[in-house]
Every structure is written in structure tokens, then in C-alpha cells.
Amino acid sequence: MSTGTFSATRPPTGDEFDPGIPGFEASGGDWDEIAREAVGEERIVVNMGPQHPSTHGVLRLMLEIDGETVTEARCGIGYLHTGIEKNMEFRTWTQGTTFCTRMDYLAPLFQESAYCLATERLLGITDDVPERASIIRVLMMELNRVASHLVCLGTGGNEMGATTVMTIGFTAREEILRLFEAVTGLRMNHAYVRPGGVAQDVPDGFVDQVRAAMPKVRHYLGQLGDLMLANPIFKARLTDVGVLNLAGCMALGVTGPVLRSAGLPYDVRKAFPYSGYETYDFDVPTSTDADCYSRVVLRIEECYQSLRIVEQALARLEDTAGAAVMVADKKIAWPAQLAVGADGQGNSLDHIRQIMGTSMEALIHHFKLVTEGFRVPAGQVWQTVEHPRGELGVHAVSDGGTKPYRAHFRDPSFNNLQAVSVMCEGGQVADVVVAVASLDPVLGGVDR
Amino acid sequence: MSDGTTAGGSASDKPVPQPEEVLGPRSRELVSGSEQAGRGGRGPEVVEVRRGMFGVQGSGDTSGYGGLVQPVAMPGAATRPYGGWFDEAVDVLAEVLGEAGVAFADAIERVVVDPQPDPPDVLAELTLDVAREHLVAVCRALRDDQDLRFELSLGVSGVHYPHDAGRELHAVYHLTSVTHGRRIRLEVAVPDADPHVPSTTSVYPTNDWHERETWDFFGIVFDDHPGLARIEMPDDWPGHPQRKDYPLGGIPVEYKGATVPPPDTRRQYS
Numbered sequence: 021m022s023t024g025t026f027s028a029t030r031p032p033t034g035d036e037f038d039p040g041i042p043g044f045e046a047s048g049g050d051w052d053e054i055a056r057e058a059v060g061e062e063r064i065v066v067n068m069g070p071q072h073p074s075t076h077g078v079l080r081l082m083l084e085i086d087g088e089t090v091t092e093a094r095c096g097i098g099y100l101h102t103g104i105e106k107n108m109e110f111r112t113w114t115q116g117t118t119f120c121t122r123m124d125y126l127a128p129l130f131q132e133s134a135y136c137l138a139t140e141r142l143l144g145i146t147d148d149v150p151e152r153a154s155i156i157r158v159l160m161m162e163l164n165r166v167a168s169h170l171v172c173l174g175t176g177g178n179e180m181g182a183t184t185v186m187t188i189g190f191t192a193r194e195e196i197l198r199l200f201e202a203v204t205g206l207r208m209n210h211a212y213v214r215p216g217g218v219a220q221d222v223p224d225g226f227v228d229q230v231r232a233a234m235p236k237v238r239h240y241l242g243q244l245g246d247l248m249l250a251n252p253i254f255k256a257r258l259t260d261v262g263v264l265n266l267a268g269c270m271a272l273g274v275t276g277p278v279l280r281s282a283g284l285p286y287d288v289r290k291a292f293p294y295s296g297y298e299t300y301d302f303d304v305p306t307s308t309d310a311d312c313y314s315r316v317v318l319r320i321e322e323c324y325q326s327l328r329i330v331e332q333a334l335a336r337l338e339d340t341a342g343a344a345v346m347v348a349d350k351k352i353a354w355p356a357q358l359a360v361g362a363d364g365q366g367n368s369l370d371h372i373r374q375i376m377g378t379s380m381e382a383l384i385h386h387f388k389l390v391t392e393g394f395r396v397p398a399g400q401v402w403q404t405v406e407h408p409r410g411e412l413g414v415h416a417v418s419d420g421g422t423k424p425y426r427a428h429f430r431d432p433s434f435n436n437l438q439a440v441s442v443m444c445e446g447g448q449v450a451d452v453v454v455a456v457a458s459l460d461p462v463l464g465g466v467d468r
Numbered sequence: 469m470s471d472g473t474t475a476g477g478s479a480s481d482k483p484v485p486q487p488e489e490v491l492g493p494r495s496r497e498l499v500s501g502s503e504q505a506g507r508g509g510r511g512p513e514v515v516e517v518r519r520g521m522f523g524v525q526g527s528g529d530t531s532g533y534g535g536l537v538q539p540v541a542m543p544g545a546a547t548r549p550y551g552g553w554f555d556e557a558v559d560v561l562a563e564v565l566g567e568a569g570v571a572f573a574d575a576i577e578r579v580v581v582d583p584q585p586d587p588p589d590v591l592a593e594l595t596l597d598v599a600r601e602h603l604v605a606v607c608r609a610l611r612d613d614q615d616l617r618f619e620l621s622l623g624v625s626g627v628h629y630p631h632d633a634g635r636e637l638h639a640v641y642h643l644t645s646v647t648h649g650r651r652i653r654l655e656v657a658v659p660d661a662d663p664h665v666p667s668t669t670s671v672y673p674t675n676d677w678h679e680r681e682t683w684d685f686f687g688i689v690f691d692d693h694p695g696l697a698r699i700e701m702p703d704d705w706p707g708h709p710q711r712k713d714y715p716l717g718g719i720p721v722e723y724k725g726a727t728v729p730p731p732d733t734r735r736q737y738s
Binding site: 146286399417420 | 516538540541582583619622625626628640644651672673674675676677678681698699700701702710716
């Protein structure tokens with residue numbers, strides 16, 4: 021809304037100008053305005069979404085078309101804004117993971133890890149995080165990357181009518197979600213990574229479970245590759261569609277597979293390593309075609325690279341069996357390691373016995389840490405991780421208290437959606453679906 | 469409520485204690501950046517002074533914490549050497565700005581390095597506090613000079629410090645140099661009464677949506693933005709939700725006979 025006080029908003033033009041009436045911006049997405057503009061002209065304005073099966077959630081696209089050609093494409097977002105960043109300012113630093121995991125719901129472990137890495141840097145305990153905790157984080161993030169790419173490939177295929185691609189993608193993802201469930205108890209919204217380490221160690225037999233699941237995931241990935249990469253219809257739909265060259269990517273801040281498809285091997289895991297990524301052996305696949313087809317190839321290739329990292333992480337997990345997964349500082353570390361009891365509920369009965377029966381001080385400590393939380397020195401920090409969709413940044417500000425003063429997430433999907441107009445204008449209407457799918461936006465992350 | 473027994477009222481006449489006085493020997497642990505106070509820098513920047521505890525206002529000192537005074541001190545100006553590549557980058561920036569006819573001291577109000585360990589390590593971050601009228605020139609210099617080459621902008625983030633008089637609203641920019649493998653943060657502070665910052669979209673087109681988001685959430689007006697409309701909130705939404713004076717909202721929830729108050733009315737520890 022422009023109130024007349026602020027001059028920076030685009031002013032209303034012509035005789036519509038009335039300082040007493042709020043004006044609405046077309047780029048903010050008001051349908052009446054756009055439709056009125058188009059009256060009497062030889063063009064059609066199509067509203068696609070927010071409830072459209074091929075817009076990956078509640079993305080709204082406003083397309084101006086001339087025949088089958090898209091002459092203008094605009095995005096409308098905000099339909100899934102839930103104020104997660106605002107909510108985080110009212111909870112402790114540890115509770116923050118419960119919130120940020122819900123942003124990009126297909127890649128929850130990346131938000132958790134980035135947020136916890138930022139918190140640890142503010143606390144100055146980055147070097148104290150146990151090695152086993154970092155290994156588990158890397159393992160979980162790479163499994164999550166595969167799961168996220170599988171959804172991208174599967175839904176992308178489904179939007180073009182290739183239902184089998186979707187069923188294979190989701191079946192393969194199911195194998196990974198079972199692993200997540202074994203470790204965190206949940207298939208999404210884990211809140212598993214915590215400031216200082218991870219919530220608890222992986223269960224017994226987890227390494228074998230992952231080793232048993234990996235051949236299945238590889239099998240499904242192979243099937244996806246067979247179905248898509250040489251399929252003439254698939255290639256015809258994707259090749260030279262949604263092109264965004266390197267200059268466009270850099271100007272629009274587009275990162276992740278889309279940037280790498282334009283030829284720049286920029287990967288945060290290599291450029292600014294975190295959680296010990298510099299010690300893992302993996303490649304960053306790139307292409308120079310800068311089109312939707314090359315992005316599909318890159319995502320499949322990235323899945324195989326992630327599986328390489330998973331294998332290395334599994335070997336390290338075996339070497340560090342029994343080591344700590346949380347910092348030793350009892351002022352930060354959660355007081356108990358939870359264990360699944362005979363009733364299937366998670367709790368640490370030994371710990372409860374100790375604090376309720378033997379040690380008043382331990383009870384006070386537990387109560388203070390859980391309800392009040394720990395204090396984080398004042399300052400600000402910027403931490404990024406390589407998210408499946410690009411560079412995820414966390415800007416965490418502390419005022420020295422027990423809650424984040426500000427936690428801002430630079431979500432890659434939010435940024436990358438700016439490229440929709442560049443990628444779609446001049447193309448066919450059917451190409452819009454393909455181009456948006458190649459950006460792989462997740463609206464939970466876009467709107468937060 | 470207005471008598472002398474309020475938790476905050478009796479202490480408000482006293483001079484504001486500095487972090488070292490209040491926190492004593494533990495101040496180094498508790499206030500990041502406070503070690504720079506003794507090194508000839510301007511010391512930690514106190515953005516707010518809090519009194520009392522648990523968010524209690526307007527009643528007697530029932531908790532015994534009513535006399536507590538806590539300054540909120542953000543890291544202060546850094547001293548040379550900044551460490552690592554920071555010195556070189558700041559020098560190059562000063563040179564490039566000089567060539568463009570902008571005095572470095574006018575454009576960069578402060579250089580902050582946090583943490584500033586000795587020897588410097590990879591976790592240190594360089595922050596430049598930029599005067600808003602020179603923001604675009606600084607961005608252009610940082611992007612275009614071959615020794616700086618911060619070609620990738622990762623967006624704008626707002627922060628609201630309602631008690632930092634004259635500098636209430638901060639716009640924070642994070643830039644990455646893929647070429648050199650470096651990162652830098654720019655911070656622009658503007659008063660709430662005049663929340664105008666020039667738009668950086670002419671240098672970094674990617675900041676388009678990020679600036680719209682910062683306008684939407686904080687009410688910072690980015691002058692010369694191509695279409696500064698709300699992006700997350702509805703177009704006719706009143707207020708800017710991420711500001712500290714904007715309530716979180718919420719209702720009490722009853723669960724098994726007990727009532728859980730909304731989060732912003734629960735006991736506060738800071």
C-alpha cells in the first residue's frame with residue numbers, strides 16, 4: 021500500500037491518482053489492476069495459481085500471453101507466509117530449530133544445520149562441536165539432498181505428464197525418509213540438529229540400515245535416469261528451455277544447480293566449507309547448456325555425489341562409535357540423551373531418576389536450561405550452507421539474551437523465483453511449467 | 469504505577485553503566501567484542517539498556533531483580549590490523565572510492581571485525597557500516613574492482629533496534645566474492661523518522677525482492693526501487709511485522725486444565 025507519505029513506491033499514474041485512496045502495486049500482485057490494464061488490448065492475462073498443481077505449492081504466476089507465447093511473467097508469493105522468523109524471536113535458541121526446520125519442508129535438515137552453525141559461531145564453540153556430531157550432520161544433509169532432488173525430479177516429471185517418474189521418485193524418497201524416521205522419529209520437521217551437536221546419537225544398527233537402503237536408492241536413481249535422460253519427448257520439452265546464462269544467474273543471485281548449469285562450479289561446500297566438508301571427497305558437476313535439461317542431469321549427478329559422501333560418512337560413523345554427539349559444556353548441552361523405552365516413548369529414565377530422586381542441583385540445572393535456555397554473546401553472524409536449491413544463508417543477531425534477537429533466512433527458492441520472468445518471457449506457455457520446475461521452488465521456504 | 473517503586477522508574481535517573489562496570493570480570497565472556505574496549509577503539513556499541521528481569525513492568529520489585537541494569541552492547545569498531553585479507557580489502561576500497569570522488573571516512577562510518585582473534589581465523593567477519601548516501605557507490609566499488617569483486621549479493625536483511633536512538637533501523641547486506649572466496653557485510657543504519665535507504669538494485673538486481681521484503685517487514689523505504697511493494701504480507705496490510713514494536717499475537721491455549729499463555733506474554737529472561 022502506498023500512503024502518499026513515502027515517495028519510493030511507484031506512484032499511481034493518470035487520472036486514477038487520488039491521494040486519499042490506497043494504491044496497489046501490480047508487482048505486488050493485485051488481479052483487478054492487471055486485468056484492468058489489459059482491457060481493450062489484444063492480449064490475454066492468465067492467472068496461474070496459487071492453487072495450481074504444477075506450481076509446487078502456492079506459487080501464483082501472472083502470465084501475459086500472445087497466442088501461445090508468454091510476453092510477460094510475474095510471480096506472486098506470500099500465500100504461505102507464517103512468520104517463522106518473527107516467532108523465533110520469542111523462543112530460546114534451542115527451540116529455534118523447531119521453527120526453522122519448517123521453512124523449506126523438503127530440506128529441513130539444511131535449515132537446522134545452518135541455524136545451529138550460526139548459533140555455534142555466536143557462542144564461539146564451533147571448534148568444540150564433537151566430530152561425530154558433524155559427521156551425523158553431513159550424513160543427514162546429504163541424504164536430505166538426495167530426497168529433495170528426488171522430489172524435484174519426480175514432481176517435475178509429473179507436471180509434464182510422466183506419472184511414472186513421480187512414483188519412482190517418491191518411492192526412492194521413501195527409503196530415505198525411513199532412515200530419517202529411525203534417527204529423529206519424524207519424516208520431516210525433525211528439530212534434530214541442535215546448537216552444540218545433534219539431539220541424540222543414531223540408533224544401533226543405523227549404519228547397516230543405511231547400507232541396505234543405498235542400493236535401492238541407486239536402483240531407483242538409475243531407473244529415473246533411464247526414463248528421463250534419453251527420452252525424446254522429455255528432451256524435446258526441456259532442451260533449450262528456460263535458459264539463464266551465467267551473467268543472468270550472477271545478476272539475479274541465482275545459486276545451486278541452476279548456477280552450476282550455467283558453468284560456474286560454485287558450491288558452498290567447496291568455497292566456504294563447514295561441518296568438515298573439506299575432508300570429504302566429492303565432485304561438483306557442472307554444465308554449460310544453462311537449460312532445463314542440463315539441470316535435470318546435474319541433479320541426478322549430484323544425487324550420486326551425495327551418495328559418495330554418505331558412504332564416506334558411514335565409514336567415519338563406524339570409526340567414532342560411542343563418541344559424544346553434543347558439546348561437553350553442560351551450560352549449553354541438553355542434560356539428557358533420550359532413549360526409546362519399551363513403550364515406544366522417548367525419555368531418559370536414568371536421568372529422571374537422578375534429577376527427581378538424588379540431586380536437587382541437577383534438577384535446577386535441567387529446569388533452567390530447558391525453560392530459560394542459554395545466553396548467547398551479543399553480535400551478529402552470517403552462515404551459509406549449500407542447500408539443494410542453492411545457497412542458504414542465516415543472519416543471526418544476538419543481544420546477549422536467551423532468544424535470537426533476529427534470525428533471517430536467505431532462502432534460495434525465494435531468491436531464485438526472481439528468475440522466472442527472465443526464463444519464461446518469450447517462451448511458450450507449456451515451457452513455464454518446465455522452467456519453474458527447473459528452479460525447484462519450495463514455497464514453505466520462499467514465504468517462511 | 470507512576471510512583472517511585474516501579475522496577476524501572478527508580479533506576480532511570482542514574483547514568484548508564486558501561487558493560488565493564490556492570491558485568492565486572494566476566495564481561496569478556498558475556499559481551500562479544502568487549503575486548504576491543506581497551507585497544508583504543510570506540511569500544512562496544514551500546515544499543516539498549518535493559519532494567520529489571522522477567523519482563524515485569526509497572527509493579528513493585530517482586531522478583532528482587534528490579535534493580536538489574538543490563539546494557540546490550542554490540543561489537544565495537546575494530547582496530548588495525550584487522551587481520552587476514554581485511555586490511556587489504558579496506559585499503560583497496562578506500563582507493564577505489566577515492567578515485568570515484570568519495571572520501572572513505574565519509575562513506576564508511578566504522579569497520580567492525582567480529583570476532584577479532586589473534587591470529588585471525590576463518591570465522592572472523594568483516595562488517596562495514598556505510599553511510600546511506602554512499603551505499604550505492606560502495607556497492608559498485610565492491611562489485612566492479614578486480615581486487616574486490618564481490619559479484620554475488622545474498623540479499624538484504626533488516627534488524628530493528630528500537631532503543632538505538634537515531635539508528636533504529638538497520639539494513640544488512642551480505643556480499644560474496646566467488647572470485648576471491650571472500651565475504652563481507654555492509655550495514656546501513658537509518659532513523660525511524662526518516663527510514664530512507666537508496667536502492668542497490670542498479671548494482672545488484674537480485675536485491676529487488678530482498679528490498680521489498682525488508683520494506684514489507686521493517687518499513688525501510690528503498691528509494692529508486694523499481695517497484696517497492698509488499699511481497700509477503702497482503703498489499704493492504706497495516707504495519708511492518710518484524711519490527712520490535714509489532715506484537716507477535718497469539719491466544720492463550722488450554723491444555724489438560726492448565727492455560728498456556730501466548731509466547732510474547734510468557735516470562736522473559738532477557
